[in-house]
Amino acid sequence: MNTPKISAGQLFALIILFVFGTAIAVNYGLDAKKDAWIAILLGTFSGCLLFMLFSYLYRQYPDLTLTCYTQRIMGKYVGWLLGMIFVLYFIYDAARDVRDAGELLNTSVYDATPIFVLNAVMLLAIAYVLDKGLYVLARLSEIFIVIIAASGIVGSILVFASRIIDLNNLLPVLEYGWKPILTTTYPSTFIFPFGEMLCFSMLFPLLKNPELQLKTGLLAIVLSGLALSYTIAIDIAVLGADISSRSIFALLTMVSKVNIADFLQRLDPIALFTMLIVDFFKIAMLYYAAVIGTADLFQVKPSRKLVVPVGCVILITSMSITGSFNEHLLEGKLSISNFQLMVVVGIPLLLAAVHLIRKYIGKGQSVDP
Amino acid sequence: MKRKPILLLWLLLIVVVLSGCWNSKELSHLAIVSAIGVDKLPDTAHYRISFQVVNPSEISSDVQGGGGKTTAITVFADNGKTLFEVIRKASRKAPRELLFSHVKVLVIGEPLAREGITELFDTFERLNQTRLTTKVLVARNATAETVLGVVTPMEEIPADAMAGKLQFSASLWSENVEYTIDDIIRALVSMGKEPVISGVVIQGEPERGATQANVRRTTPDATIMMRGLAMFKEGKMQRWLDGVEARGTVRLLDKVKSSAVELECAEEKNVLSIELTRSKTSKKVSIHNGRPKLEVSIIQEGNLVEMKCAIDLTRMHELMKLEKKWSQQTVKDVTAAIQAARKQQVDIFGFGESLNRSNNKEWKRVVKDWDALFAQSEIQVKADSFIRNTGNRIKSYMQQQP
Structure with a gap:
């Protein structure tokens, strides 16, 4: 699974698709009502800082994955335990995104199909790609980034051309001040989706040009953050803050309003398609991180043997995680501000701190594990 | 050797998935x-x-399908x-x-x-x-x-x-x-x-x-x-x-795309018709001593398309007189609409939203009794009209007659 290397361009494409992931479909930024776009921009900025932290850790151990260097820094037992927490987090997060995709299909078109089937089909496709190796996923991302960019541009033109945008819906900016924006950004739009990029730490050792990692990553984050913010702003401008914040899939509702000359209309399937593609990549990345992490922790070689078992765990988790979509969304908000925050910000910060302490205080002594 | 059963399994699954019949609904x-x-x-x-x-x-366009039954x-x-x-x-x-x-x-x-x-x-x-x-x-x-x-x-x-x-x-x-x-x-x-x-x-x-x-x-x-x-x-x-009030309302909502406007000719009882081609309404709301002031300004363009009297359109000031008359009539329409809404204490035009956009703090203060405040607001309506052309003729044939 790890012989060919990932190029900078592929990393760029993967990050963009990952960030779009479920964020473009289910958006928590809308807690900030019409200022959601500001909350996302703030989230992007903080996401850049967090990515710099991940990159810092990676540069200390350029050949190791997250779960490996955690064991290096924290010692065998504590490190293994933290690594396990990471893996569980990846599985949980992947399961959440699978459920998002299933619910999206279920509420929008496949109302008579059980969610289990929709989830299983989605995971089957991803398992197939991962079985072929990460390199296949990376090349796939190069194709799909073009498709996503194209559908984004064409979609924007159609929305503008059908004259449904009313910028008055975005005014006044900061109607309720900065407070709702800040409470939405920290932690919602910060962790989701930028904190989740922790799973890229499992992939960095495979980079062809490690020196380009930080630059490419930051560029991709900024670009995708701008695009997300733009998308949400358009949603609000078309639907108004009230309808978009109450819609579960604001983008889908917004696109259904496109109508050009009574001829180009009902474009929801295209939006649905886009949302599924980006979600595919997000699940695939988390799924991959979970597989590699498990292989690391339990010394399984080759790691592709774990694709099917981990996939099964994700599938079962995606079903048992919640009883209803409302609960799912509520749990998402709750877990983001509690344990997701701990895992993607708390533990990496702890790792960096321990690393620094060992480096400076333990100078002179041998720090070999 | 080992791959064959797995491959077979994949194929079977693909058969199930690709048919996509789960959610099928027959037309x-x-x-x-x-x-x-x-x-x-x-x-x-x-x-x-x-x-x-x-x-x-x-x-259905199918001829054999019968139809008409x-x-x-x-x-x-x-x-x-x-x-x-x-x-x-x-x-x-x-x-x-x-x-x-x-x-x-x-x-x-x-x-x-x-x-x-x-x-x-x-x-x-x-x-x-x-x-x-x-x-x-x-x-x-x-x-x-x-x-x-x-x-x-x-x-x-x-x-x-x-x-x-x-x-x-x-x-x-x-x-x-x-x-x-x-x-x-x-x-x-x-x-x-x-x-x-x-x-x-x-x-x-x-x-x-x-x-x-x-x-x-x-x-x-x-x-x-x-x-x-x-x-x-x-x-x-x-x-x-209805009528004037409805027109004024559509104006205030800034949804007017085109219309036909009738103006009276100067002295006679005759009328002339203008095709409205463009209209833009801007609203501004401010609060003075606790009383809202609604400022509406309209810019409209149109073409003169029908005339039942002999106005000499070659003279600029005649055209300007018509433009002025048109502005006055628009102001009357819009005022009638606002009056109708004020009487019922309903802000159907979104003046409140305008105030929120321009002065958020003031809006928060008045939002609770906006309906009552709206009913006693001060109105100022202004219209600028431009007649851009008069169709295929400038002079009317009626002008030649004694």
């Missing part, structure tokens, strides 16, 4: 609903909901407490499953509109078949059910005819607005704006409109016509706005 089992009508049964909590369903054999549409109606209940109940009457993806128009009966429409739209947002782009109308002096049942010429499906009439009267005559469900929801939710909905009337004999004979005549017995704007306050209809 021959579906009935396409083109319009929905909602009425209230008097003295009960029940709605009477009617569905205009397309008869596929009638509208039945009407292009059938109206199924039933009573119930919720829309969804009636949708399912209707299966007792409709031979196919109702499909709501193509609902063009939602018609609300006037008695229901007067009782309140706030709870009506929830299910349209929730269900995945219904669309927010459905146009909304209020049936005037008739139940929504009868409106849905009128057979229309030129467009075989009456819902298409209604949508067409609404669209073109809104863009060519500008006495009504083409509002969709989401527009209404936005206005219902907003603190600084109340909804208006275009009215639809049946002109003629509704009874005879429900038969195919209606379109076998060159002058149909019953015609569906767009007329007036229903003004709502807190989800309850207050009154109809």
Whole structure:
């Protein structure tokens, strides 16, 4: 699974698709009502800082994955335990995104199909790609980034051309001040989706040009953050803050309003398609991180043997995680501000701190594990 | 060797998945609903909901399919407490499953509109078949059910005819607005704006409109016509706005695309007609000593297209006099609309929203009693008119006569 290397361009494409992931479909930024776009921009900025932290850790151990260097820094037992927490987090997060995709299909078109089937089909496709190796996923991302960019541009033109945008819906900016924006950004739009990029730490050792990692990553984050913010702003401008914040899939509702000359209309399937593609990549990345992490922790070689078992765990988790979509969304908000925050910000910060302490205080002594 | 059974498994799974039959619905089992009508049964909590369903054999272009035997549409109606209940109940009457993806128009009966429409739209947002782009109308002096049942010429499906009439009267005559469900929801939710909905009337004999004979005549017995704007306050209809008031309202909503304007000629009782080609309304609200001041300024352009008097259009000042007269008349229209709304204490124009956009702090202070404040506001309306051309002639042939 790890012989060919990932190029900078592929990393760029993967990050963009990952960030779009479920964020473009289910958006928590809308807690900030019409200022959601500001909350996302703030989230992007903080996401850049967090990515710099991940990159810092990676540069200390350029050949190791997250779960490996955690064991290096924290010692065998504590490190293994933290690594396990990471893996569980990846599985949980992947399961959440699978459920998002299933619910999206279920509420929008496949109302008579059980969610289990929709989830299983989605995971089957991803398992197939991962079985072929990460390199296949990376090349796939190069194709799909073009498709996503194209559908984004064409979609924007159609929305503008059908004259449904009313910028008055975005005014006044900061109607309720900065407070709702800040409470939405920290932690919602910060962790989701930028904190989740922790799973890229499992992939960095495979980079062809490690020196380009930080630059490419930051560029991709900024670009995708701008695009997300733009998308949400358009949603609000078309639907108004009230309808978009109450819609579960604001983008889908917004696109259904496109109508050009009574001829180009009902474009929801295209939006649905886009949302599924980006979600595919997000699940695939988390799924991959979970597989590699498990292989690391339990010394399984080759790691592709774990694709099917981990996939099964994700599938079962995606079903048992919640009883209803409302609960799912509520749990998402709750877990983001509690344990997701701990895992993607708390533990990496702890790792960096321990690393620094060992480096400076333990100078002179041998720090070999 | 080892891969073969796995490959076989994949193939089997692909067969299951690719056919995509799980959610399949056969076209021959579906009935396409083109319009929905909602009425209230008097003295009960029940709605009477009617569905205009397309008869596929009638509208198909297939010549051998016969056609002409039945009407292009059938109206199924039933009573119930919720829309969804009636949708399912209707299966007792409709031979196919109702499909709501193509609902063009939602018609609300006037008695229901007067009782309140706030709870009506929830299910349209929730269900995945219904669309927010459905146009909304209020049936005037008739139940929504009868409106849905009128057979229309030129467009075989009456819902298409209604949508067409609404669209073109809104863009060519500008006495009504083409509002969709989401527009209404936005206005219902907003603190600084109340909804208006275009009215639809049946002109003629509704009874005879429900038969195919209606379109076998060159002058149909019953015609569906767009007329007036229903003004709502807190989800309850207050009154109809017609003529000048409706025009002024559409102006203030800045939805005027084109219209015909009649001005009186100088001394005589004759009139001339101007084709309005562009109109832009800007609203500004400020608060002085606790009393709102509404400033409206309109810029309009048009062409002179008909004249029943002999004005010498080669002289610039004659044209300028007309422009001035036109401005005065527009100011009068707009003022009439504001007066009508102030009398009912309903801000249907979104002045409150304007204030919120320009002065958020002030708005928060007055939002609670905005309706009362709006009613005693100071109005200042200004219009600038430009007659850009006079068609294919400058001088009228009437000018040559002694």
